Amino acid sequence: MNVSDTIKTSQAMADAVTGSPKAILLDKIATCRAKVAIIGLGYVGLPLAVCVAKIGYAVFGIDLNQERVSQINLGISYINDVANDELLPLVENDKIRAYTDFAKIAEADVVIICVPTPLTKNRDPDTSYIQKTVTEIAKYLRPGQLITLESTTYPGTTEEIMLTVLEKTGLKVGEDFFLAHSPERVDPGNQRYTTHNTNKVVGGLTPACNEVAAAFYRKSILDIITVSSPSCAEMVKVFENTFRAVNIALVNELALLCDKMGLNVWEVLDAAATKPFGMMSFYPGPGVGGHCIPIDPFYLTWKAREYNFHTRFIELAGEINSFMPQFVREKIMRALGRRGKPLYGSNILMLGMAYKRDLSDWRESPGVHLLEILLADGEDVHFCDPYVGAVSIKERTPDEMTVASEPLTKEILEAADCVVVITDHSDFDYDFIVTHSPVVVDTRNACRAVLEQHQRDKIVLL
Numbered sequence: 152m153n154v155s156d157t158i159k160t161s162q163a164m165a166d167a168v169t170g171s172p173k174a175i176l177l178d179k180i181a182t183c184r185a186k187v188a189i190i191g192l193g194y195v196g197l198p199l200a201v202c203v204a205k206i207g208y209a210v211f212g213i214d215l216n217q218e219r220v221s222q223i224n225l226g227i228s229y230i231n232d233v234a235n236d237e238l239l240p241l242v243e244n245d246k247i248r249a250y251t252d253f254a255k256i257a258e259a260d261v262v263i264i265c266v267p268t269p270l271t272k273n274r275d276p277d278t279s280y281i282q283k284t285v286t287e288i289a290k291y292l293r294p295g296q297l298i299t300l301e302s303t304t305y306p307g308t309t310e311e312i313m314l315t316v317l318e319k320t321g322l323k324v325g326e327d328f329f330l331a332h333s334p335e336r337v338d339p340g341n342q343r344y345t346t347h348n349t350n351k352v353v354g355g356l357t358p359a360c361n362e363v364a365a366a367f368y369r370k371s372i373l374d375i376i377t378v379s380s381p382s383c384a385e386m387v388k389v390f391e392n393t394f395r396a397v398n399i400a401l402v403n404e405l406a407l408l409c410d411k412m413g414l415n416v417w418e419v420l421d422a423a424a425t426k427p428f429g430m431m432s433f434y435p436g437p438g439v440g441g442h443c444i445p446i447d448p449f450y451l452t453w454k455a456r457e458y459n460f461h462t463r464f465i466e467l468a469g470e471i472n473s474f475m476p477q478f479v480r481e482k483i484m485r486a487l488g489r490r491g492k493p494l495y496g497s498n499i500l501m502l503g504m505a506y507k508r509d510l511s512d513w514r515e516s517p518g519v520h521l522l523e524i525l526l527a528d529g530e531d532v533h534f535c536d537p538y539v540g541a542v543s544i545k546e547r548t549p550d551e552m553t554v555a556s557e558p559l560t561k562e563i564l565e566a567a568d569c570v571v572v573i574t575d576h577s578d579f580d581y582d583f584i585v586t587h588s589p590v591v592v593d594t595r596n597a598c599r600a601v602l603e604q605h606q607r608d609k610i611v612l613l
């Protein structure tokens with residue numbers, strides 16, 4: 152044991168004797184007697200609730216959405232990554248219970264925030280969900296609580312928004328209560344990396360905050376990496392998402408150039424991927440979607456302005472990625488033109504509306520943007536997505552409208568003038584699709600296994 156470990160051990164013993172808030176909380180965490188409140192039970196909050204409850208903590212889920220709360224209390228999951236037979240036993244054994252009432256925070260030892268962080272209409276950060284949540288937490292804050300923010304946000308949020316409100320209670324961070332940012336890294340649909348085996352970054356306000364937060368997360372997550380501050384942890388997360396946004400934009404730009412040069416971008420990328428070092432594969436597509444990649448980098452852009460700094464890579468990546476639905480429209484127009492048909496009035500069938508394969512999430516989906524563009528053009532456009540029941544369209548229409556998914560049949564394919572693959576769901580039978588379609592614009596190279604030449608002749612790649 153080195154000198155620093157000896158000092159830490161002596162401090163822990165002293166804390167235990169005095170029964171400091173930190174010592175009491177660490178003991179509850181170590182023995183799984185800590186009660187955990189998770190605020191916001193969506194794609195991030197619900198899998199986390201299951202992960203934490205599985206190791207023995209009692210979890211209170213808090214969400215404003217009454218329907219979600221009722222479903223959880225019946226053991227019914229609305230998130231792809233959480234199976235009912237995983238959730239139900241935890242509900243039946245009183246390990247997870249959901250509420251709409253924030254008063255449950257008073258009983259919790261650990262409070263985790265997983266609320267949305269969207270952009271406003273003017274594409275500035277909308278931190279109102281975090282603000283409302285921390286105002287509720289402040290009402291019930293008491294010594295011996297750990298509060299962690301998992302929502303993705305700009306560097307500085309935990310300190311500037313959360314700490315300011317929580318310290319108004321008169322309680323002191325690092326002594327009475329503990330505050331940290333620990334960004335969620337969930338990858339919806341990923342079977343290999345779950346909440347449990349995806350390592351997690353923790354940045355506490357003080358060394359004591361880091362110690363308590365790391366102790367808590369270490370119980371349920373395999374590897375914890377502590378950093379020196381919440382701002383560092385916040386920057387780690389926005390950087391991770393910016394890294395993806397920029398690299399996807401780079402291959403999208405390559406796709407635009409390959410189109411002009413008559414090259415097959417997929418062949419180029421497959422060959423480049425054979426390099427055993429210094430290469431990482433990203434693929435082009437109809438644009439980016441979901442709650443992270445199209446949004447989070449702009450949290451950083453907004454914050455950078457405070458420092459008179461212009462985040463050029465982020466802006467450029469946003470510009471290229473958001474142009475992609477327009478490019479797909481152009482591809483459709485050209486594919487129709489080759490068959491002597493105009494775009495206007497054509498019957499266009501989109502396959503997939505979710506932003507990602509095998510998911511039901513269509514938030515910010517490029518498919519929705521393309522649907523809006525085509526509807527505004529006056530096209531007769533439909534979509535089939537086995538995961539998405541319906542989507543609502545707000546942009547480019549005078550009133551919000553709902554477009555429902557249709558079943559994928561031979562008849563609907565044959566009735567279309569052009570079929571467009573937007574999401575490469577594994578449930579789709581691409582042989583069947585190409586066989587019954589007049590022409591297929593494939594934005595994901597999903598039809599790569601369709602090999603017969605007369606079928607390939609119908610496929611137009613991005």
Ligand SMILES: NC(=O)c1ccc[n+]([C@@H]2O[C@H](COP(=O)([O-])OP(=O)(O)OC[C@H]3O[C@@H](n4cnc5c(N)ncnc54)[C@H](O)[C@@H]3O)[C@@H](O)[C@H]2O)c1
Pocket residue numbers: 190191192193194195196213214215216219265266267268280283284301302303304335336337338339441442443
């Ligand atoms: N979805 C992802 O893949 C992903 C991955 C990593 C990080 N994140 C981040 O995690 C955060 C949550 O994302 P999500 O995808 O889980 O969102 P979500 O929309 O799926 O879930 C958020 C939940 O919070 C609830 N809610 C909203 N306001 C609330 C309030 N004031 N009090 C209580 N509940 C409230 C909503 O009803 C909803 O159920 C965001 O910051 C997001 O950027 C998301």
